[in-house]
Amino acid sequence: MVGASATGGTAAAAVTAPTAPAGGEVRRITMYAERLTNGQMGYGLEKGKASIPGPLIELNEGDTLHIDFENTMDVDASLHVHGLDYEISSDGTRMSGSHVPPGGHRTYTWRTHKPGKRADGTYRPGSAGYWHYHDHVVGTDHGTGGIRNGLYGGVVVRRKGDPLPDRTYTIVFNDMTINNLKQGPDFEAVVGERVEIVMITHGEYYHTFHMHGHRWADNRTGLLTGPEDPSAVIDNKIVGPADSFGFQVVAGEGVGAGAWMYHCHVQSHSDMGMAGMFLVAKEDGTVPGHEGHGMKKSGDSGTGGGAATGKGAAADKGVASGAGAHAGHGG
Incomplete structure (x- = not known):
């Protein structure tokens, strides 16, 4: 029941991790909704070249x-x-008339912003975080049929200075x-590589996400900012429908190479294959x-998918990446 979409794949992590640049770019991609050969x-x-999950979209705070x-x-x-x-015209719901009929086209516009103070002195958080997108009209006005059949994907919004995986x-x-698979590929790394997990939950049930041998901070990035950071360090997190979070390890x-299990820790769920x-x-x-x-040899891709920049060049570095590998994280 396991599948994972992957991006990246370089040599062992450098001593100092590269970091996300400042945002502020206006980017454009093309995305398609398709039926797959298995009916999903x-x-x-x-x-x-549609995949489940859909392309991982990567942005920096301030990007549009x-x-x-195209449907x-x-x-x-x-x-x-x-x-x-986003404005209501990009909500993606039937109630707002922002859905797309068969064979139709529509431009959705998503914006991000940096943190800062509002005019009334209160603090407005930025857009940085691990988010997701999905269909909202297939089957019902809540997109239940689309989500069940695989119409979903991840979004990462980075803040300037965030370490890149x-x-x-x-x-x-x-x-x-x-990832809608009864059985599928595991995911891979070399000792010392910085690996980012984007974890999303859909459906009817609550789960937990647990990873053997690795821990992360329960905060925006999954990384501690220093010895005084009060964030709890965890290896298991409860998740419910429409939750999303992420982290880097x-x-x-401290544990070395090995075949490390990850799974839902609701026992009946892991027994049914959620591992x-x-x-x-x-x-x-x-x-x-x-x-x-x-491990696959360098250059081998993961499961399906592709890569694109928000500038529309299909093989450039990373604003939107599918389930296969891409070469980096663009600014």
Whole structure:
């Protein structure tokens, strides 16, 4: 029941991690809603290349993203995003008339902003965080049919100075499946790489996300800012429908290479297959305890998908990335 979408894949993390640049760019991508050959549905950056989850969209605080959306399916579809700013015309709901009929097109505009004080002196938080998007009209006016069938994806909004990962994986708990797959690829890293997890929950049930051998801070980035940071350090987090969070870990830090399990810790859920492996390899590609299942060679991609920038060049570095690998994180 396990699948994960991945972006990135470089050599072991540098001594000083690269950081996110300042935002403020206006970007544009094209996205398609498609029926998949197995009867499910997905979003993609190119026709015929939709994936579950859909492309991971990466932005920096202050960026604006225009999404030229085409619905190739035989039912109405839409895009609705959590955590970002948009006008009602980009809400992606039937009630606002911002959905797209079969064969139709629409431009959705998502904006992000930096933190700061309001005119009344109160503090307005910024857009930085781990968010997500999904359909809101397939099946019902709440998009229940679209979400169940795979019309969802992740959004990462970074703040200037946030450490950038070597690899990013999107994991979606959807009822009793992960990424709508009964069984699928595990996710991989080399000892010392900085790995980012984008974790989203959909469906009818509450779950927990637990990872063996690795811990993270329960805050916006999953990283401690220093020895006085009061954030709890955890390895298990309760999640419910429409929740999203993310974090970064250094693969194998303090524990070494190995086949590290991740799973829902509701026992009946993990027994039903909500579990997978975080395969942390040595530099030679071997994974202790998982012989015969070494890392892919450099350049091999993960599961499907593609990559694009918000400037519309299909192979550039990272504003929107699908389930395959991309080379970096653009500014």
